[in-house]
Structure formats: C-alpha cells, structure tokens
Amino acid sequence: MxxxxxxxxxxxxxxxxxxxxxxxxxxxxxxxxxxxxxxxxxxxxxxxxxxxxxxxxxxxxxxxxxxxxxxxxxxxxxxxxVAQAIHALMTLAASGPKRHRPVGPRDAALRLARTCYDHMAGRLAVALADSLNDLGYVRLSDGAGRVTPEGQRFFCDFGLDMGTEPRSKRPLCRTCLDWSERRPHLAGSLGAALLDKTLDLGWVSRMPESRALRITRAGEMGFAATFRLASDWRDPALPQDAAPGAA
Amino acid sequence: MxxxxxxxxxxxxxxxxxxxxxxxxxxxxxxxxxxxxxxxxxxxxxxxxxxxxxxxxxxxxxxxxxxxxxxxxxxxxxxxxVAQAIHALMTLAASGPKRHRPVGPRDAALRLARTCYDHMAGRLAVALADSLNDLGYVRLSDGAGRVTPEGQRFFCDFGLDMGTEPRSKRPLCRTCLDWSERRPHLAGSLGAALLDKTLDLGWVSRMPESRALRITRAGEMGFAATFRLASDWRDPALPQDAAPGAA
DNA sequence: TCGATGGTTCGGCGCCGGCCGAAGCATTCA
DNA sequence: TGAATGCTTCGGCCGGCGCCGAACCATCGA
Structure with a gap:
C-alpha cells in the first residue's frame, strides 16, 4: 500500500x-x-x-x-x-449509466430555471449565457469566462456592482456546466450578482421547498428586452448529438 | 421527502x-x-x-x-x-479540518512535481503557470485561461500541436487549483500537451508506483531557459495570505 | 501439455453506520 | 410558569458492505 x-x-x-x-x-x-x-x-x-x-x-x-x-x-x-464538489458529482451522476434515471415529475420546473448554489441554472441560465456571449458582453471560451469592456458597461448599467468588492478569492466570471442541459451557464460572482439582481427586480422568484425558480410576467418581458433571448429558449436543448430540426 | x-x-x-x-x-x-x-x-x-x-x-x-x-x-x-470530481473532493479534503493531516513522508516529492490526471501539478506546475502568465503567453484570469497570439506562436515553436486536433469537448486551456499549493496551474488540453512534451524531451520522468515526477538535469536547464522560471520556484509557496516580500 | 501468473467468482464472517423511539435541552410564546 | 416547538443525545436494533480464503478461469512461456 x-x-x-x-x-x-x-x-x-x-x-x-x-x-x-x-x-x-x-x-x-x-x-x-x-x-x-x-x-x-x-x-x-x-x-x-x-x-x-x-x-x-x-x-x-x-x-x-x-x-x-x-x-x-x-x-x-x-x-x-463544497458546492463545486457536489456539482461535479451531480454531473457525474447525470452522465453515468442510464439504468434508472426516472427524470422525476416536477423536474420540468427544475430544468427550466433553478438556483445552483448562488447563481442560476437551467434553460433560462443557459439561454442568458448564450445571449450575453452573442452580444459580446462576455466571452465564454470553453470552461471559462471573461467580461468584455462593453460587458462591464452593460452590467454596470443593469445595476450590478461587480468590481466594487473584489473579494480576491472569487472568480468574477466562471462557467458552470449545467447538468440538465449539458451546456455552460454563468457562475462566479457575476452569476451570483445576476441572480440577486433578478430576484430583486422580481423577474424570478423562489418556489417554496425547491430549488426551482418561477419566472414572473415582469421577468418574461425583462429578460427578453434586456438580454435579447432567442425566442425558442424554452425548448429543451437536445443534448449534444440529436438533430435540432423537429419541434 | x-x-x-x-x-x-x-x-x-x-x-x-x-x-x-x-x-x-x-x-x-x-x-x-x-x-x-x-x-x-x-x-x-x-x-x-x-x-x-x-x-x-x-x-x-x-x-x-x-x-x-x-x-x-x-x-x-x-x-x-471523473478526474474533475475526484479533484474537487481532494481540494475539499485538503482544506477540511486539520485534525490529522499527516503530510506524509514522501509527500515532499509529490508537492514538488506530480501528474494530475493528464497534466502537471505541484510547485513546478504552478511556477510554469506563473511564468507563462508573466510572459504574456497565457492570460490566467481566475479560474480560466486563454492563450494569447504570442502564446500560440510560443507553444507552436516549443513543439506543441494544439489546435490541430480540435476535439471540441475539451477546453484548450483550463486552470486547475493545485491542492498542495492552493494556486492555479495549467490544465486542459494545453496542460496535457505540455506534460506529454516534457516527458518526451526527458525533462521530467515518472517515478515508479507514484504520481510524482522527477525533474531531470535536462529539465532543470530546459525549464529555466525556456520558461524563465523564477529562481525561487522550489520554495514552498505560502498559502494565499502571507506577504511575498521577504527572501 | 504443463506449470506459473494475473484476475475473477463464491461463500461466510464481522463490523460499521444508519435508523428510530424515548428522553432531554433550549427557546418562544401564552 | 407552563405548554408547544425545534433540535439534540442516548441506546439498541439491524442490514449492508468490505474483507479474506478457497476455488475457478484465462493467458503466457516452455
């Protein structure tokens, strides 16, 4: 030994x-x-x-x-x-042998939008990350993220005070592999600030006894207007392989 | 439930x-x-x-x-x-309550240089990451990494053929928190290529029955010349807080 | 065709650890 | 002060799992 x-x-x-x-x-x-x-x-x-x-x-x-x-x-x-370790285990569990993956009943809500420790996850979060990347506000080069100067302004205008508290240890902008979507979403302190702010604005609200987030009417509008989400963001993303064509 | x-x-x-x-x-x-x-x-x-x-x-x-x-x-x-999950658990274990953290005997070798799945870790790896960052070949903005154009040339000159095989799923340049040093080192496919190459050049060699790497005489010279390591890279890095000035 | 070596399967032993019922503190109301 | 609520401690039960010895399969070298 x-x-x-x-x-x-x-x-x-x-x-x-x-x-x-x-x-x-x-x-x-x-x-x-x-x-x-x-x-x-x-x-x-x-x-x-x-x-x-x-x-x-x-x-x-x-x-x-x-x-x-x-x-x-x-x-x-x-x-x-700790959150990261658990997240890694979730990823592993989700990608393991199919066997009995029941894809529980109320999972639908979770897959749409939920919290992940201190930031958002689910299809909404993935769509946001995509949009922010497309708009050039962040650069999500695999596994990592960087805020562009334009992004800096954008987030500042949106009311996030990232940067004012540089608690050094925490990465500003990380990406986090969404275990339900298998695509990256925003984490790090930027991700956390974004969740805080949208909760504050009442765009999303926590569902009781669950990690799921409810997207409010105001949120619908807000996300669409501010982040220019693609119109089909609610559609389940087909995990990596399958063709995107059919409804 | x-x-x-x-x-x-x-x-x-x-x-x-x-x-x-x-x-x-x-x-x-x-x-x-x-x-x-x-x-x-x-x-x-x-x-x-x-x-x-x-x-x-x-x-x-x-x-x-x-x-x-x-x-x-x-x-x-x-x-x-899987490697990532285990790594996360190692990090957790290392940062947990001290209690009985024996810091085993042969650990010295491990702390100096070792493999971490498919790339290098330990003080050598951390020093390399620092140097590459200082030289402007990579930009290690917390948690993530990006190869600069100069870096592209540099690594290419060094004989790494990153980019030729874009196996999409794998990030080119990730950072990985070193559990012994508590500072980031290079991972991703760049990190892997670097380990391969240096093994190939005989700069490091695997110690039998261990994850530890031996740094050869050629390696001493090579690393110093090519990567311009700071002269004191062998000194144990003081974890996060302590002032860098002395010595 | 035989050993020898590397790996796996089977069966039985023993212990660790999760579970609950009952009882015991602490805190907050009336 | 007394009752209700939230949480913890104690003791005992019991199942699951890690362990090994022994026997069994597969591959390689003569």
Whole structure:
C-alpha cells in the first residue's frame, strides 16, 4: 500500500456525501439558501433525530456551516468549494449509466430555471449565457469566462456592482456546466450578482421547498428586452448529438 | 421527502468514491496512466479478490474503463469529468479540518512535481503557470485561461500541436487549483500537451508506483531557459495570505 | 501439455453506520 | 410558569458492505 497519504481523507469526504440522506440535504442546500434542520429532514426523508446526527457529521467535516437564530438552526454549505464538489458529482451522476434515471415529475420546473448554489441554472441560465456571449458582453471560451469592456458597461448599467468588492478569492466570471442541459451557464460572482439582481427586480422568484425558480410576467418581458433571448429558449436543448430540426 | 430526483444517484457515485480502498485506487489513477489490477490492489492495500470486486463496481458505474491486454487488465479513469470530481473532493479534503493531516513522508516529492490526471501539478506546475502568465503567453484570469497570439506562436515553436486536433469537448486551456499549493496551474488540453512534451524531451520522468515526477538535469536547464522560471520556484509557496516580500 | 501468473467468482464472517423511539435541552410564546 | 416547538443525545436494533480464503478461469512461456 503506497501513497495513501491523501487518498484516505478524500474517502472520508466522499463517504459523507455518499449517504442518500446526506446527499439529499446537500442537494437541497445547493439551492443557495440556508435551511433549517427540520426542512432538511423533510428533504432527506428521515426523522429529526437522524437528521441531527447527519448534520453534526457534515458540520464536523466543515462541509456545512450553521447559524442559530432563535430556536431554529439554519444550515448552509460551508464554501463554494463544497458546492463545486457536489456539482461535479451531480454531473457525474447525470452522465453515468442510464439504468434508472426516472427524470422525476416536477423536474420540468427544475430544468427550466433553478438556483445552483448562488447563481442560476437551467434553460433560462443557459439561454442568458448564450445571449450575453452573442452580444459580446462576455466571452465564454470553453470552461471559462471573461467580461468584455462593453460587458462591464452593460452590467454596470443593469445595476450590478461587480468590481466594487473584489473579494480576491472569487472568480468574477466562471462557467458552470449545467447538468440538465449539458451546456455552460454563468457562475462566479457575476452569476451570483445576476441572480440577486433578478430576484430583486422580481423577474424570478423562489418556489417554496425547491430549488426551482418561477419566472414572473415582469421577468418574461425583462429578460427578453434586456438580454435579447432567442425566442425558442424554452425548448429543451437536445443534448449534444440529436438533430435540432423537429419541434 | 421532496426533490430526491437526482440527489439519490449522486449518493451512489459519492459512496463509490467514499470507500478507502476505492478512493486509493482512483487517486492512483489520477496519475493519468492506466494501471493493472494488481498494481491497484497494492495501492489500495487489499487483496486481489477484494480489488476485483471494487473494480467491478467502479466499472459498472462507469467511473473507470478497462482495456485488456494479454492476461493483464489495465484500468483508467473513464473521463475527464471523473478526474474533475475526484479533484474537487481532494481540494475539499485538503482544506477540511486539520485534525490529522499527516503530510506524509514522501509527500515532499509529490508537492514538488506530480501528474494530475493528464497534466502537471505541484510547485513546478504552478511556477510554469506563473511564468507563462508573466510572459504574456497565457492570460490566467481566475479560474480560466486563454492563450494569447504570442502564446500560440510560443507553444507552436516549443513543439506543441494544439489546435490541430480540435476535439471540441475539451477546453484548450483550463486552470486547475493545485491542492498542495492552493494556486492555479495549467490544465486542459494545453496542460496535457505540455506534460506529454516534457516527458518526451526527458525533462521530467515518472517515478515508479507514484504520481510524482522527477525533474531531470535536462529539465532543470530546459525549464529555466525556456520558461524563465523564477529562481525561487522550489520554495514552498505560502498559502494565499502571507506577504511575498521577504527572501 | 504443463506449470506459473494475473484476475475473477463464491461463500461466510464481522463490523460499521444508519435508523428510530424515548428522553432531554433550549427557546418562544401564552 | 407552563405548554408547544425545534433540535439534540442516548441506546439498541439491524442490514449492508468490505474483507479474506478457497476455488475457478484465462493467458503466457516452455
């Protein structure tokens, strides 16, 4: 047995995520909001006691963090790195052997628009990324993103104050592979600011108990006018291969 | 219990990685070479039978792939996505609670230079990335990378034929957060080509049974001359905070 | 046609860890 | 102060999974 130096602790982390109940909790937290223990219990489908044990472990490993408020305890992911790891696992899970991929019932809403930790994902997010790229406001050269000078102005006009808080560690503009669409969308602090702003404007709103986002009437108009979305952005993107022709 | 649609399968993937033996095997495969079952058994510290079972599971979940050759079976990671997920978990594990982070004995070699799936990592790789950025051959704007026109020429002169095979799915130039240095190094197909070339030139060579790379005498000269490495690149980088001035 | 070597399959053992019921704190209302 | 709510701790049950020994298949060298 050689070189187990780090291999061991990665197993610890992975096995923490590798329990169905905990995975469900973490997935729920990928929505970006802090959730109370009880809500997490329901997401996981286990009793409160069991949940408590799980949360203690996750906390201990610093995968999540807690904030107590009155008699509630609100849990959130501990860092963007955690979100990234979970995201990578989601990608892997989605691309794995088909076998039993039920593509759940309420998934439709999730596929259309949802939060991904602190930014948007789903078809809306992919369409936004496409448009911003086409308009020349960002340059999404595979896996990475860059804001152009025009983009800088555009986002500034739109009311995002990116740049004012250069919390150095955080990339301004990353792309994040959308696990449902298999195409990149905007992440990084730009992505986060965009979500904040559109929530603020009331263009989208969080659906209760879910990561899904509802697109409001105002949002319909706003997104179309400001970001010039293609008219067919709601159509499911055919994953990479299939021909685009038929309805 | 709501929204368990995908949360469940991510648990399956994570729990596969979440076993010490399997994690060790996968870590070993992060070296980028295909390894025979027996070698993996030794890496994992379990018997051949046990290893066989583990490999079957990993194979079944398409985390790894096999190629049989005579009476050997060579296993490798199934895709870059798998490598990315493992990498994310490594990052998480490395940044977790200190507790028992032994910083193993032979780690010194690993920290200096090693392979990371198909490209280089460690202090050498970080120093290369820094130099290439300073020289203006690549632009490493956080999280992402872009090759400049000068860089294009430079890499071409150096003998890399990036671009000739545009296997679309693969980003040309990504950055990858080095888990030992906590600073970015070059990944993507450019990173891969760079590793190939330097192995080819004999500037580095693989150490047996390890992901570590040995830097040859020729490599010392070559890297210094071609990439203009700072003279102190061998010094351990102080993680993120500490001031750069002294020494 | 035989060993020898690399890998896999089978069966049974043992332990770790997730689960819940019951009880115990803390906080917030009345 | 007492009851309700949210969460945690404790103890015991039980299933799943990782482990190995033994036997079995496949490939290579003489």
């Amino acid at each position: 050689l070189n187990m130096a780090s291999g061991n602790t990665i197993a610890e982390v992975a096995s923490l995520i590798g329990d169905a109940a905990r995975a469900n909790m973490l997935s729920a937290l990928m929505g970006g909001q802090a959730l109370a223990a009880g809500e997490l219990a329901r997401h996981a489908g286990v009793t409160a006691q069991t949940t408590s044990g799980h949360l203690a472990k996750l906390l201990d490993a610093q995968l999540i963090a807690v904030e107590k408020q009155g008699r509630h305890r609100y849990y959130r992911l501990a860092s963007p790195e | 709501l929204n368990m649609a995908s949360g469940n399968t991510i648990a399956e993937v994570a729990s596969l990685i979440g076993d010490a033996a399997r994690a060790n095997m996968l870590s070993a495969l992060m070296g980028g070479q295909a390894l025979a079952a027996g070698e993996l058994a030794r890496h994992a510290g379990v018997t051949a039978q046990t290893t066989s079972g583990h490999l079957a599971k990993l194979l079944d979940a398409q985390l790894i792939a096999v190629e049989k050759q005579g009476r050997h079976r060579y296993y490798r990671l199934a895709s870059p996505e």
